[in-house]
Amino acid sequence: xxxxxxxxxxxxxxxxxxxxxxxxxxxxxxxxxxxxxxxxxxxxxxxxxxxxxxxxxxxxxxxxxxxxxxxxxxxxxxxxxxxxxxxxxxxxxxxxxxxxxxxxxxxxxxxxxxxxxxxxxxxxxxxxxxxxxxxxxxxxxxxxxxxxxxxxxxxxxxxxxxxxxxxxxxxxxxxxxxxxxxxxxxxxxxxxxxxxxxxxxxxxxxxxxxxxxxxxxxxxxxxxxxxxxxxxxxxxxxxxxxxxxxxxxxxxxxxxxxxxxxxxxxxxxxxxxxxxxxxxxxxxxxxxxxxxxxxxxxxxxxxxxxxxxxxxxxxxxxxxxxxxxxxxxxxxxxxxxxxxxxxxxxxxxxxxxxxxxxxxxxxxxxxxxxxxxxxxxxxxxxxxxxxxxxxxxxxxxxxxxxxxxxxxxxxxxxxxxxxxxxxxx
Amino acid sequence: xxxxxxxxxxxxxxxxxxxxxxxxxxxxxxxxxxxxxxxxxxxxxxxxxxxxxxxxxxxxxxxxxxxxxxxxxxxxxxxxxxxxxxxxxxxxxxxxxxxxxxxxxxxxxxxxxxxxxxxxxxxxxxxxxxxxxxxxxxxxxxxxxxxxxxxxxxxxxxxxxxxxxxxxxxxxxxxxxxxxxxxxxxxxxxxxxxxxxxxxxxxxxxxxxxxxxxxxxxxxxxxxxxxxxxxxxxxxxxxxxxxxxxxxxxxxxxxxxxxxxxxxxxxxxxxxxxxxxxxxxxxxxxxxxxxxxxxxxxxxxxxxxxxxxxxxxxxxxxxxxxxxxxxxxxxxxxxxxxxxxxxxxxxxxxxxxxxxxxxxxxxxxxxxxxxxxxxxxxxxxxxxxxxxxxxxxxxxxxxxxxxxxxxxxxxxxxxxxxxxxxxxx
Numbered sequence: 001x002x003x004x005x006x007x008x009x010x011x012x013x014x015x016x017x018x019x020x021x022x023x024x025x026x027x028x029x030x031x032x033x034x035x036x037x038x039x040x041x042x043x044x045x046x047x048x049x050x051x052x053x054x055x056x057x058x059x060x061x062x063x064x065x066x067x068x069x070x071x072x073x074x075x076x077x078x079x080x081x082x083x084x085x086x087x088x089x090x091x092x093x094x095x096x097x098x099x100x101x102x103x104x105x106x107x108x109x110x111x112x113x114x115x116x117x118x119x120x121x122x123x124x125x126x127x128x129x130x131x132x133x134x135x136x137x138x139x140x141x142x143x144x145x146x147x148x149x150x151x152x153x154x155x156x157x158x159x160x161x162x163x164x165x166x167x168x169x170x171x172x173x174x175x176x177x178x179x180x181x182x183x184x185x186x187x188x189x190x191x192x193x194x195x196x197x198x199x200x201x202x203x204x205x206x207x208x209x210x211x212x213x214x215x216x217x218x219x220x221x222x223x224x225x226x227x228x229x230x231x232x233x234x235x236x237x238x239x240x241x242x243x244x245x246x247x248x249x250x251x252x253x254x255x256x257x258x259x260x261x262x263x264x265x266x267x268x269x270x271x272x273x274x275x276x277x278x279x280x281x282x283x284x285x286x287x288x289x290x291x292x293x294x295x296x297x298x299x300x301x302x303x304x305x306x307x308x309x310x311x312x313x314x315x316x317x318x319x320x321x322x323x324x325x326x327x328x329x330x331x332x333x334x335x336x337x338x339x340x341x342x343x344x345x346x347x348x349x350x351x352x353x354x355x356x357x358x359x360x361x362x363x364x365x366x367x368x369x370x371x372x373x374x375x376x377x378x379x380x381x382x383x384x385x386x387x388x389x390x391x392x393x394x395x396x397x398x399x400x401x402x403x404x405x406x407x408x409x410x411x412x413x414x415x416x417x418x419x420x421x422x423x424x425x
Numbered sequence: 426x427x428x429x430x431x432x433x434x435x436x437x438x439x440x441x442x443x444x445x446x447x448x449x450x451x452x453x454x455x456x457x458x459x460x461x462x463x464x465x466x467x468x469x470x471x472x473x474x475x476x477x478x479x480x481x482x483x484x485x486x487x488x489x490x491x492x493x494x495x496x497x498x499x500x501x502x503x504x505x506x507x508x509x510x511x512x513x514x515x516x517x518x519x520x521x522x523x524x525x526x527x528x529x530x531x532x533x534x535x536x537x538x539x540x541x542x543x544x545x546x547x548x549x550x551x552x553x554x555x556x557x558x559x560x561x562x563x564x565x566x567x568x569x570x571x572x573x574x575x576x577x578x579x580x581x582x583x584x585x586x587x588x589x590x591x592x593x594x595x596x597x598x599x600x601x602x603x604x605x606x607x608x609x610x611x612x613x614x615x616x617x618x619x620x621x622x623x624x625x626x627x628x629x630x631x632x633x634x635x636x637x638x639x640x641x642x643x644x645x646x647x648x649x650x651x652x653x654x655x656x657x658x659x660x661x662x663x664x665x666x667x668x669x670x671x672x673x674x675x676x677x678x679x680x681x682x683x684x685x686x687x688x689x690x691x692x693x694x695x696x697x698x699x700x701x702x703x704x705x706x707x708x709x710x711x712x713x714x715x716x717x718x719x720x721x722x723x724x725x726x727x728x729x730x731x732x733x734x735x736x737x738x739x740x741x742x743x744x745x746x747x748x749x750x751x752x753x754x755x756x757x758x759x760x761x762x763x764x765x766x767x768x769x770x771x772x773x774x775x776x777x778x779x780x781x782x783x784x785x786x787x788x789x790x791x792x793x794x795x796x797x798x799x800x801x802x803x804x805x806x807x808x809x810x811x812x813x814x815x816x817x818x819x820x821x822x823x824x825x826x827x828x829x830x831x832x833x834x835x836x837x838x839x840x841x842x843x844x845x846x847x848x849x850x
């Protein structure tokens with residue numbers, strides 16, 4: 001029996017997963033801890049919601065056309081539901097339900113698994129994990145800068161530098177003003193944003209036609225992008241990031257507009273500098289969305305970003321910066337004399353209670369096989385209970401790497417091993 | 426728009442969730458870290474699989490009757506699928522696919538979210554999280570003991586003691602031998618196990634009838650339970666646990682039989698000593714299941730347990746041992762002079778890069794409101810950039826609790842705050 005197409009298994013070590021990139025459970029845990037740590041440093045607090053929500057939570061925001069991309073179904077209670085394709089609707093629902101309990105600004109993050117189902121896209125993943133961070137309750141550009149700084153530091157936290165990535169920031173407002181100044185009508189604004197969003201991928205002629213259809217000239221649009229003059233809001237964000245010493249990680253780039261309808265202010269996407277991959281992360285300000293999603297229950301200016309695990313994984317692999325997930329055991333306890341198994345179990349228990357990771361042979365095993373197992377498990381130390389010269393139990397401690405060994409009285413063994421188990425000696 | 430019935434939201438702090446117990450995202454993270462840490466100490470490695478699997482992965486093992494309890498549906502590709510109700514089938518599938526890559530015994534754990542859908546059970550949760558640990562590749566009771574020791578230490582890791590819980594261990598084999606010795610026929614064995622499993626909940630007369638239907642006498646069954654004589658395998662497990670010093674946490678109890686059909690050897694359940702709650706955890710040996718689930722691709726003796734988050738939460742709450750999730754910020758940076766905002770942002774960046782969690786007012790705010798915010802966020806220190814006596818920038822550091830304060834040169838601020846931010850002074 002196989003796993004479903006588009007889903008990933010996470011083994012302790014990465015194994016080939018057919019079409020998909022292998023991310024070991026341990027490397028995934030490493031990434032999640034990096035995300036959690038940077039969020040903590042920025043004062044963001046974790047939340048989570050159900051992986052399944054009412055379908056209308058998504059159609060309210062994105063219209064019925066979104067359903068074609070959702071992993072949706074009708075449950076046994078005849079409810080139209082969907083596996084969550086994104087976190088923002090859940091966030092808006094949760095904040096609206098308990099908004100008085102939280103002082104503003106609210107700085108929250110989550111690491112949800114998200115799902116989509118596009119029938120035609122064979123071989124594409126149907127799930128990924130995403131680091132989501134949002135600030136609710138502040139309309140000031142200072143919040144945009146704080147969020148972008150978090151995004152930058154989240155990428156720095158996994159070892160990427162200004163040579164590896166850049167956050168391209170832009171302004172939906174600037175585009176809206178451009179559109180209006182050139183005679184655009186509100187009903188066509190979304191089609192216009194879509195045309196600009198796809199400029200890099202569409203053929204020039206296609207872009208030209210799409211823009212003409214909404215009354216815009218491709219040359220004027222290009223000139224606007226090339227001029228890339230920051231709006232006052234963008235300048236405020238740039239100045240704020242410069243004060244933090246983060247200028248090298250950002251650039252104004254009006255190619256960025258974000259396809260979704262609901263952005264209202266500054267928008268941004270992070271890319272690898274070499275342009276090899278899709279966007280590493282993207283987000284922006286969505287000041288009207290909480291009101292829309294909460295059906296008027298809450299009305300908070302807000303902004304957020306999402307950073308997926310898949311493109312990041314590809315980039316880290318390409319740069320050789322993916323952490324190697326070697327098994328790393330603190331201590332392997334050899335049981336060379338079955339008559340000492342019971343005493344060895346007590347020692348193992350004591351070492352584990354002292355915080356060390358310890359493994360041992362569950363069944364009687366030849367000494368050379370035991371040592372081989374210790375090496376396979378990446379043990380730093382191999383210990384064995386032995387009879388000391390006086391017959392009193394003692395512990396032989398061997399450094400697996402240096403092969404150096406010492407014998408200590410049983411009573412001193414835990415002390416000798418704790419705090420030394422991961423050191424070179 | 427509400428969340429779906431039977432699902433939980435996880436807020437940074439616990440909030441009332443209607444019928445359901447509130448577990449904050451931070452407390453949940455605390456629990457998961459305890460589970461991960463104890464698994465690491467025991468040399469178990471993490472894995473994970475998709476939350477959605479082919480329906481037949483579950484019907485193969487448990488028959489069609491399981492479908493009534495599953496969160497199953499037909500996806501857009503006409504596949505019968507289910508949100509995972511348990512982790513063992515996924516584990517068997519994964520191990521079978523790459524069994525040669527892993528030396529035996531395999532010691533793996535996972536913390537999946539699991540799902541069920543029972544139409545009639547209003548108000549019950551439809552999801553929970555479960556700590557799953559399994560050992561594959563060893564038929565020896567030493568493995569059973571190692572797994573039960575892990576279960577015990579997982580409960581001890583969250584602050585529970587031998588006064589709070591006990592692991593009741595039993596033997597499916599012993600029950601099988603009893604059944605055969607008293608003339609039971611194999612086809613009725615499962616009905617017999619079910620009758621014994623429900624003895625505590627069924628009325629004595631119901632039990633008597635159920636047992637009579639499979640040719641067993643209730644009195645003989647009761648006498649067998651009361652005698653509770655350990656089988657050699659059970660005795661080996663008890664001796665092993667005794668050697669570790671864990672005897673106080675276990676008791677042989679033949680009331681335990683585990684309802685599921687696939688157990689083959691030692692079975693166990695953990696309960697609170699006061700008998701207030703349902704089982705905290707349960708598991709046992711299932712030596713034939715990997716072969717069955719992998720359609721013969723792999724054949725490994727195996728055993729495992731699952732420990733859910735919901736009953737554990739109830740018990741920890743009842744015992745007052747649930748960690749309080751107070752916001753705990755390292756440093757709140759006051760910005761009393763907006764002319765110093767840029768320099769403050771640099772200081773904030775430096776403090777965050779040094780690992781401290783730092784927050785600050787995003788917008789100009791009155792000093793007393795800033796201090797109030799620092800208190801709300803649980804900040805240990807409040808710092809502010811100030812002009813020193815010579816006009817050079819300096820940092821005022823205030824201990825929020827003791828209200829003691831000092832002024833240090835800007836260049837010394839990070840050093841002064843790192844490593845002291847969480848201390849009482």
